[in-house]
Amino acid sequence: MSEASMQQYKCPNCNADLRFHPKKQGFACDYCGSFFTPEECKAANEQMEKQAAEQAEKIDAFADGNNLYTCPSCGAELITDANTSATECYYCHNAVVLKGRVSGEYRPSKVIPFRITKDEAHQIFKDWCKKRHFLPKEFTSEAQLLHMQGVYVPFWVANCDVHGTMRAVCKRVHSWTSGDYRYTETKEYDVFRDAAIRFDGIPADGSSKIEDQLMEAIEPFDYSGAVDFEMAYLSGFLSDKYDMNKGQVFPRVRNRAVNGSDQLLRSSMNGYDGIRVTQSDMQVLRTDWQYMLLPVWFMNFQYKGMEYGFAINGQTGRQAGTPPLDTKKLTLLCLLIAGICLLLGALIGGMLG
Numbered sequence: 001m002s003e004a005s006m007q008q009y010k011c012p013n014c015n016a017d018l019r020f021h022p023k024k025q026g027f028a029c030d031y032c033g034s035f036f037t038p039e040e041c042k043a044a045n046e047q048m049e050k051q052a053a054e055q056a057e058k059i060d061a062f063a064d065g066n067n068l069y070t071c072p073s074c075g076a077e078l079i080t081d082a083n084t085s086a087t088e089c090y091y092c093h094n095a096v097v098l099k100g101r102v103s104g105e106y107r108p109s110k111v112i113p114f115r116i117t118k119d120e121a122h123q124i125f126k127d128w129c130k131k132r133h134f135l136p137k138e139f140t141s142e143a144q145l146l147h148m149q150g151v152y153v154p155f156w157v158a159n160c161d162v163h164g165t166m167r168a169v170c171k172r173v174h175s176w177t178s179g180d181y182r183y184t185e186t187k188e189y190d191v192f193r194d195a196a197i198r199f200d201g202i203p204a205d206g207s208s209k210i211e212d213q214l215m216e217a218i219e220p221f222d223y224s225g226a227v228d229f230e231m232a233y234l235s236g237f238l239s240d241k242y243d244m245n246k247g248q249v250f251p252r253v254r255n256r257a258v259n260g261s262d263q264l265l266r267s268s269m270n271g272y273d274g275i276r277v278t279q280s281d282m283q284v285l286r287t288d289w290q291y292m293l294l295p296v297w298f299m300n301f302q303y304k305g306m307e308y309g310f311a312i313n314g315q316t317g318r319q320a321g322t323p324p325l326d327t328k329k330l331t332l333l334c335l336l337i338a339g340i341c342l343l344l345g346a347l348i349g350g351m352l353g
Contacts, residue, residue: 012036012044012286013254014247032250034284044286062107066231068241069096076209079106079239081231090149090238090298091209106241107291110157110226111233114150114295114314121148121297121312124319128310132323144301150314152234152293153215154206154242156249157223159288160257162197165281166265171274189272193265199257203294204249206242211309212252217320218313221294225315229293239293246289258282 009018009027016031018041026037036044069078071089079102080087089096116124122145129140138144170191175184201223205215227233261282269275295314300307310321 009036009041009045010048012041012048013284014250014287015048016247031247032254036285040285062104062229062231066102066234068102071096074209077102077241077243079234079241080237081234087238088147088149090147090151091300092302093147093300102241108154108229108293109290111152111229111293112221112223112226112295112315113233114237115225116295116297116312116314116317118148118150118297120317121150121314124297124312124317125299125310128319128321129323135323138301144299148297148299150237151296151298152237152239153210153296153298154240155203155215155292155294156206156242156246156253157290157292158199158202158204158246158250158253158257159290160199160202160253160284161286162199162257162261163283163285164193164195164197164261164265165279166193166262166277167191167279168193168269168275168277170269170272170276173273191269191272193268195261195265197261197264199260202253202256204252206244206246206249206291207240208243210240214309214311214320214322215296218296218311218316218318221313221315226292233293237295242291246291250287253287254284257284 010016011018011029011032011034013034014029014032016029018027018029018036020026021028021035024035026035027041028035067080069080069087070076071078071092071094073094074089074092076089076091076096078087078089078096087096088094125145125148126140129135168191170189172187172189173184174187175182177183201221203215203219203221205212262280265280266275266277297312297314299310301310302308308322310319312319
């Protein structure tokens with residue numbers, strides 16, 4: 001057995017243990033399905049060990065500088081700076097109680113500080129509501145605005161190296177007229193693409209309680225505004241504690257990297273009149289991770305047994321949400337329209353009669 005097959009490696013994508021595959025003479029990850037050569041594994045793991053050593057020096061200080069609160073109603077765990085003594089859960093608005101400290105492994109490497117103030121967030125929400133005429137009064141009330149919280153949402157931000165290959169049959173069509181006849185010439189080409197592709201900054205939120213589509217709707221974040229994490233940035237805000245590790249969010253990251261690579265290679269064939277892809281293979285070779293806290297103004301609203309979320313990107317102001325519908329207002333409008341139609345019909349009928 002070779003020396004490479006005896007070495008225990010971690011997956012460069014999700015950090016799970018790799019298993020040596022005798023027939024392929026490489027390493028396979030049973031967790032995320034990735035495959036690597038011994039050379040790729042060795043280089044990646046040396047870099048991972050170096051990064052782990054650098055991070056270990058910072059996590060102890062983090063463990064001493066935070067408070068961990070838990071919500072007795074929904075079970076959410078929230079991180080604040082050490083000076084916060086009481087707060088409320090932004091999921092269900094119930095009071096939360098101090099639980100203790102959170103371990104240093106939850107220390108983020110970077111944070112994007114809030115740029116949108118609470119007053120600006122309130123105005124963005126009010127402007128958003130003005131465009132929606134069937135909202136319940138409670139949703140747009142000043143009391144509801146008091147529940148809007150500035151939250152640093154835990155995100156795994158991934159940089160992916162992808163090896164992509166694609167084969168396609170591409171057509172060029174040329175038509176011309178000669179005399180009374182119209183001619184069309186079609187030529188087919190076998191086209192091959194082989195590319196090394198790099199994606200930087202693919203985000204995936206690490207909280208199972210937050211709707212993924214809601215977070216994707218307020219993207220993008222500008223990572224040039226990210227700074228090294230310090231506990232002082234949490235002052236006046238909450239931070240959610242991630243409950244999904246990078247291995248659990250990797251399938252979402254991989255799908256975005258694979259789909260993006262596929263679209264990129266297809267776009268490189270746009271000069272043809274027709275394209276029929278016969279083979280597309282996109283392999284994520286390595287993923288470098290950063291655990292970041294990204295700023296979001298967040299508000300949950302409970303209405304008739306349903307929960308509705310509204311979020312504002314705390315850096316750019318981009319907003320998204322699913323508005324609740326006041327069925328009474330909608331029913332009254334429908335009745336009013338129906339009444340007007342009946343009245344108009346009676347008037348027209350009388351005139352024609």
